Amino acid sequence: MKLKKVGIALCLSASLLVLGACSTQKSVIKDVKVDFSGYNHEGKAKLSGKYYDEITEVMKKKEGMSASDILVKIDKSSGLSNGDKVKVSILSKLKKSPIKPESKTFTVSGLKKTTSYTIDDVLKQNSVKFVGFNHYGGVKDDYVFTVDSQKNSLSNGDKISVELDSDYISGQAEKGKVLKGSKTKNIEVSGLEETGNNNKLDSVLSEIDSEARDDYKSGNTTRQESYVLVGDQYHPEAVDEFSIFGVYKVNENDSIRYRIYGYSSLYLKNGKIDMSQSVFEKNFGYVGSTKYYDNSQEAVDHLKASNLQIIKIK
Structure with a gap:
């Protein structure tokens, strides 16, 4: 009978030790606040309050422990509406934590009307x-x-x-x-420029004709074909940028050859051709010596090799 009483006493003592250990855990959930901001349906939640100070104060007294061992998490912090519920949980990385693991639910309120x-x-x-x-x-x-x-x-x-x-x-x-x-x-889709019978293009082609004739005052220069190239060679997707080129037959000193003349870096703005950034080119795709072609098709093939959208004008 005496042994039985001793056993019961030991069990009670163990239980009291466990309860004592649990009772030493500090509860900080009361110090956790949640601030709600923003607009209804798109609201945000942010943790606030003195919980971190409380956690730091407790943990600094424990050897080998720090405040970083305690996690305070909110289950949803964005896309909130008035009336939603958010849960704040206090968790620990430690097996024997001096901070009590617990949670609390907050109701979203105060979000502005959308x-x-x-x-x-x-x-x-x-x-x-x-x-x-x-x-x-x-x-x-x-x-x-x-x-x-x-x-x-x-x-x-x-x-x-x-x-x-x-x-x-x-x-x-x-x-x-x-x-x-x-x-x-x-x-x-609407408002895209037509290339046929377009006076705006004709005025640019007239300038190109004049430049070509100036190069061969002693000979005869005639435009054979005209093309619009949409985009530029480095940015072919730039559909608001384009070039106008003509293939010219040059008859000089009883020799017939072909050249490409034109303007690049042209833009369509407010229904007009903007030439403020234009560049006059005498050698399309070439730098240095003048490039001649044996026939007009050879010149056209060179234009097409640019990989740009090419439109024949006339």
Whole structure:
């Protein structure tokens, strides 16, 4: 009977030791606060309060332990709406932690009211800009929309799908503006320049003719063919940039040869040809000595070898 009483006493003592050990763990959950900011549906949560100071104070008294052994985590910190629940957990890397592992749930509140917009609203403020020539047009990048079509092959009347860029949508959300409805819409391509019977191109070709004649005042220089090259050799996707070149027959000293003359770095702006950055070229693709061709086709083949979109004018 006496042995049984001793056994019970030992068990009680062990239980008290365990309870004593557990009771020495410090609870800091009461010191954890959560600050909510931003707009409804796109709100953010941030931990605050004096919990870290409490953890540091306890851990610095323990040999071989530091505040970095304790983790305080929030299960969701963004994309929040008023009324949502977020859970804060206090965890430890230690088997015997002086900080009590526990958790607490907070209700999201105080987020500002959002406004909504549609893709049509965006199109009114940021209309999609089509640039280039008919059949060879493209969409000018404005970081608002992405398109699903071939960049350099649009024609007037084509239907293309435009989609609001994800960065644009998230950027607006941070300002409290939330997209309502679809982020895509079909629109019609329009406003691309025609190359046939285009007085704007003719005026540039006249300047090229004059330059070619000045080089051969003692001979006869005649333009055989004319071409628009869309893009440039280093940025072929730049559909708002183009060049105009002519293949010229040069009859000098009873010798017939062919040359390429033209302007590069031309731009279409507001329905006009901008030549402010243009470069007059006498040797397309060549530097140094003058390049002649035996026939016009050889010259045209050299233009086509540029890998640019090439359009015959006349």
